[in-house]
């Protein structure tokens with residue numbers, strides 16, 4: 001009988017009747033789901049609303065009920081409830097309820113509320129601290145508030161630091177800078193035969209839209225000999241710090257690497273495995289790249305080196321060596337306080353339409369793609385791999401960069417997808433190989449230029 005009465009319309013009518021009618025109704029329904037239903041459907045509250053029944057419900061054992069009670073108290077905007085909200089904000093056992101209490105205090109926008117929010121800044125939960133900051137930012141410009149918020153730039157939590165940075169310290173970009181979607185002509189469809197570090201030094205800040213690359217694998221091939229693993233990592237660190245500088249705000253770096261194995265020198269020694277993607281990752285984060293995704297490139301087992309053979313014979317635990325059929329595509333974004341929408345809004349409608357990713361795109365982070373073999377270069381990207389990366393992470397007309405171009409697969413694919421490319425390759429043989437492909441007519445307006453550094 002009671003349940004039949006409990007409809008949204010019934011609740012709305014009752015709340016407008018005044019006289020504490022909702023308070024009476026609540027007394028009749030003590031179970032959690034009915035209480036939640038009532039509170040959830042109150043909507044905006046009339047000025048005359050009697051909320052005196054609410055504080056008692058803050059003792060309810062169900063946290064969703066308490067959440068809705070706090071939300072309802074918040075709607076009243078009545079400073080008399082401030083001490084109660086403060087108590088919930090500091091002491092409730094559920095973080096969502098505490099957060100809602102802080103949010104309700106913030107929405108009051110009062111001086112008394114302000115001093116509670118300042119107290120909440122000491123909370124151990126960063127989400128609660130961020131909520132308090134949000135409430136306090138209403139008073140941005142007030143010396144007292146600014147002087148307390150700004151030092152939170154050194155807060156131990158990264159979310160807190162990032163909010164404060166965005167609000168108080170993010171420098172306004174030079175308004176004369178190049179528009180985001182545009183790029184310099186000197187970067188369009190160019191292949192340079194030189195050490196990539198030497199070339200990047202000559203490029204302007206924020207001039208590349210996307211970098212997709214596979215760096216030389218430490219001492220695994222002739223073109224990648226380094227005196228030590230540490231010096232190899234240092235080299236990559238230098239390269240990706242420069243890539244960071246020349247990448248446009250909020251744009252992506254997709255880095256293809258995998259652990260490698262250096263064979264043993266004799267049967268008396270063991271081979272050594274180097275986890276390149278995991279070792280380079282902390283350097284990238286430290287220099288400001290934001291980690292976005294890990295995509296696994298999976299190859300058919302028949303296409304990779306057989307390591308499991310020995311184990312298949314003896315089956316002795318500890319000597320298990322699976323065939324490595326995967327490589328990583330680690331996806332990073334140049335750090336920015338702007339959302340992806342900001343990047344997307346830099347393009348005109350037509351470019352956005354024309355760049356839309358066609359049907360049949362990959363929906364998981366496991367990309368099953370056959371490797372590719374080339375008669376000149378020993379480690380080329382499959383075109384399909386480049387195609388996906390370029391389609392998913394760039395717009396038509398963007399400049400796509402590969403600092404370690406090899407046979408130029410990134411350039412060739414970028415061109416076929418209506419993007420421009422900028423490639424560097426140190427090895428003259430591979431440079432000449434790219435040149436020999438005679439695919440110079442890349443765009444109507446831009447032919448490919450093959451340059452040496454001087």
Ligand SMILES: C[S@@+](CC[C@H](N)C(=O)[O-])C[C@H]1O[C@@H](n2cnc3c(N)ncnc32)[C@H](O)[C@@H]1O
Nearest residue numbers: 195196223380381404405406407409425426427
């Ligand atoms: C793994 S291969 C890239 C292959 C390429 N993804 C492709 O599809 O052909 C790495 C390339 O980086 C080049 N390289 C190594 N050190 C370099 C440097 N300091 N500057 C420019 N290129 C370099 C090597 O010669 C090699 O061709």
